[in-house]
């Protein structure tokens with residue numbers, strides 16, 4: 020049986036639906052010694068900002084039950100250094116490259132996108148509108164600002180725009196619809212969940228910034244629900260993200276409506292998990308007699324639960 024794992028995400032052809040999630044895979048090329056990057060559906064880079072950022076002070080990562088708490092604070096080298104260095108190396112891999120970006124204002128997003136439109140080898144831009152680890156408000160919590168950013172970058176971008184949203188909202192389906200109405204070509208659902216942890220030996224928070232973003236296996240059911248709800252309300256494709264650690268998780272996200280999926284914490288634990296997830300998706304397709312992975316998108320049978 021020949022299995023077709025190919026999908027089309029907002030016009031981008033991916034040979035399989037498995038992407039790296041932003042920020043857990045470096046700029047993307049560094050991991051090339053550990054796994055064959057060519058096997059991936061695509062790479063989403065860590066978030067790049069206009070100027071370089073040192074990120075938050077240490078400690079900024081802590082393990083919690085079945086998950087990870089981080090407050091990296093968007094450490095990165097800035098857009099100019101990114102296009103002069105990492106982007107060049109990423110282009111040699113031969114898979115679609117999605118560049119994740121963030122700014123403080125609409126103008127900053129516009130400036131970054133203007134620089135990216137002058138480059139070759141970028142398949143899409145993911146707008147990080149949901150970082151919980153900065154001192155200011157999460158951008159997508161201000162719907163007017165979120166829509167202003169999407170509308171303005173859409174006017175100048177030559178590649179699809181994907182809005183990455185926060186799961187910490189009252190109605191994710193409505194927020195995803197607002198992103199679609201502003202012109203987003205796709206959405207990533209979702210980023211981490213604002214959370215915290217305390218060291219009971221010292222009575223101090225485990226992260227220097229006190230709060231951080233919760234990721235990993237423990238968030239999967241909540242992120243899955245985000246995808247399911249949004250899928251009912253929008254007609255742009257979804258990248259499902261949150262707690263995916265195996266092929267079964269990836270299939271669950273696709274059944275709930277995701278066209279592609281991105282893997283964060285599990286790839287941080289071992290980049291080999293990405294390849295394992297691709298292989299496990301194939302196993303499930305084989306066992307369920309599914310020829311094309313596209314068949315399962317949004318195909319959860321909600322008539323009978325078990």
Ligand SMILES: Cc1cc2nc3c(=O)[nH]c(=O)nc-3n(C[C@H](O)[C@H](O)[C@H](O)COP(=O)(O)O)c2cc1C
Nearest residue numbers: 040041042066089147210234235261262282283284
């Ligand atoms: C250490 C770390 C750094 C992250 N950095 C970013 C980032 O730069 N930009 C972003 O959009 N998301 C970032 N995220 C969030 C992930 O991309 C992903 O949305 C989240 O971790 C949920 O997926 P997971 O449970 O598979 O890790 C980061 C997550 C972790 C754990």
